[in-house]
Amino acid sequence: MTYRGLTTAEAEASRRIHGANVLPEPARLTFGQAFLETFRDPMIRILLVMVALMVTMYFVGYAEIYEPVGTIVTVLIVATVTARTSLTSDDEYHALRARTAKDRAKLRRDGGLHVLPVDEIVVGDLVILQGGDKIPADGVLISGDLRVSNAALNGETEECHKRADAAAVFPEKTTGDTFVDGTTLFRGSVVFDGEGLLQVCRVGTATMMGQMASEMQAREPASPLQVKLAKLADQISAFGYISGIVIVALYMMFFALRAGGIEAYVLLGWGQVLVDVIEAVSLAILIIVCAVPEGLPLMISIVLMQNTSRMLSRGVLVRRAVGIETAGALNILFSDKTGTITGGRLSVVEFFTADGTVYGADLLAGETVLAAQLRRAIGRNTASMYDESGAVVGGNPTDQAVMYALGEKNCRALQADETSQAGQRQTFNSVNKFSQAELPARGIVVYKGAPEVLLARAQYALDAAGNVVPYDADALTETINAYAARAMRVLAFGYSASAFHTNEVNADTVLIGFAAIRDDVRPEARAAIAEVQAAGIQVVMVTGDRRETAVAIARDAGLLRADGELVLT
Structure with missing residues (x-):
């Protein structure tokens, strides 16, 4: 059955009715939101309480007005600096998302x-x-x-x-x-x-x-720095409560002793007692206010703003400034290989046969038996395809690499060839490590997969002339390992004249040949890894490649420098 899909007009009508296929994103931060968010900080709240107390003391004549005004100015500076830093990071974050593919x-x-x-x-x-x-x-x-x-x-x-x-x-x-x-x-x-x-x-x-x-549009959890500051605020509050109670108690005891005892002190009248209580509480508040580090929030905000700007100038986006302290405590950095340490684009470097004959990537343009069999094993047994613009789409990066090597002309020719039409198929997966496709008109099944999977079943191979001959498995394994040592991924191709069997490579499989595929290390990755290591951070590369391939890439990237360094599989 042929499926044509929607027309452009139908797609536009559907979008108007049902909406676009867009997931909700975090709302853009406004200056007002970032400014008010600052007042959630426990240290800022302590300063605000301190301001309220000092204003009260000013009206009763126990403080100067410049003290609460100075603290208010400090709080406003902290809120402004913090809001500006958060707003800049949020703008950069959304700009980065817009640029991301x-x-x-x-x-x-x-x-x-x-x-x-x-x-x-x-x-x-x-x-x-x-x-x-x-x-x-x-x-x-x-x-x-x-x-x-x-x-x-x-x-x-x-x-x-x-x-x-x-x-x-x-x-x-x-x-x-x-x-x-x-x-x-x-x-x-x-x-x-x-x-x-x-x-x-x-x-x-x-x-x-x-x-x-x-x-899940929920509030983000507190960072380690915020947790530490909240703990400090709790400690300051506890110190203030205890100190205030102790100071008031000692001061009232002083008044009582000066009057000649508690009874004599009470006889002075409740008016005098109230005046003394106000004086004692005022003294306690003054001592506690002096103990509060009102400059700490401002210092933290300025340092975070400077660090955020410095990292942004080096191409590192810090979305939440309070997260810088966490990054500063980094000890181990795990990094994916493909697309991070390497360029992320695989390409076929060369082909080779079981007898060791090596060919360039242009082998598939030839008219030999070997080239024809490889074209069928790739073109009829690969999840990738060419779209109308001539670009390779679908499949994994390995599929796309061999499809590019096949070329659009050969791919279209196979699609038009009635004798090369595929019947049953089984795509590649990480469990079986091979894919297969039945070509009923030719009476064969073609395979593509990991060399060790096909070598475990194949007894024969094609030589350079296209003849079916026995092969030396040990020598072939050494050749494959040599390619892996050069940071190349090897893909094997074969065919069988027996019937298609799901999840199984037939015992009469003949090895057609092998493709050596490579994804080079990014030039900037080497410098970045060296810089991170110089800062005392251990870099660990995570990959699903063969051990030999992983070791070669790690050495090329500067991750492995000595034979004794650990490689886990």
Whole structure:
């Protein structure tokens, strides 16, 4: 069945009716909000109480007016500086979000394939889903077969099997059973395996994730610095209460002893006692006020503002100034490899066969038996595809790398070749570590996956001339390890003349060849890692690559400098 999707006019009409596929974002901070937020600080509240007491004492003649006025000016300066710092960080944060690349999805529109930001998806759109894709909206599966993970929504790590039903209807009420039913898909879930077509039924805040995002617009937890300042404020308050009581008690005892005892003191009259009480309380307040560090909030605000500006000038955005103290206490920094330490774009460097013959990335342009088999193993067994603009879309970065190596011309030719049409398919996943596709017209199944998976089953391989010959497994393993030592990922290709079997590589598989793929270390990453390490911070790289590949990248990035340093697998 051919799916054309919505037309542009229908998509616009749907957007007007159902809204855009946009999740709620934190509201922009205003100066007034940031200014008032300062008065939540316990230290500022203590200063305000102190101002109220000093004003009271001024009216009874026990304090000068410049004392409360000076404290009020200090509080206003603190609030202004803090608000300005918070406002600058918030503006930079929203500007950064606007510049950040948004998630994109593949969908059918106007009868063609388009890759659009997920924000532009509307109710009624048909979205193409493949292994590794994040589902962009709520809807039902109308074509294909998927295994998805709903862990981001319900915390359950067990994958759910979804089967297509063209007549499926999105349920009005979502329950726990809805997550595991046969057809319903939710935004935020991840496709673990398979391919399918999602018909969008809910977008934006109407999605399950949108509702969760709306409910989670809660106040952020206090930072370690705020916790410490709150503790200090509590200690100052406790000191003030205890000191005040002790001072008043001692002062009243002094008055009583001076009068000749408690009875004699009472005989002086309650008017005199009240005057003495006011004097004692005033003295206690003066002593407590002197003990309050009214300059501390101002000093903290100025230091945080300077540090925030300094880090921003170096390209580091600190959204909450009070978080700088936490960053200053950093001991270990965990970093992803792909896209952070490395550039995030894989490309095929060269191909090689089991007998050790090496070819350039242009091998697939040739007309040899080896090139033809590789073209089929890539073009008919890869989750990526070329869109109408000639860009590779879909699939994981490895799929995209080999699809770019195949080229749009070869890909289109395979799509038009009746003898190379695929039947049953199984996409790559992290458990099986291979993908396979049946080519019924040719009577073969083609494989693409981790070398160790195909080597465990294959007994023969193609040589440079395209002949099926035995191969030296030990020598081939050494070759693969040598590529891994050069920070290259190796992908194996093979074919079998036996029937298609799910989750299994056939025992008669013949190795076609191998692709060496590389993602280079970012030049700026080396300098950044060296600078962080010089500051006494340990940097740990986290990756799903082979040990040899991870070690090579780590050495190239400057993370591993000695053989004795630890590598965990």
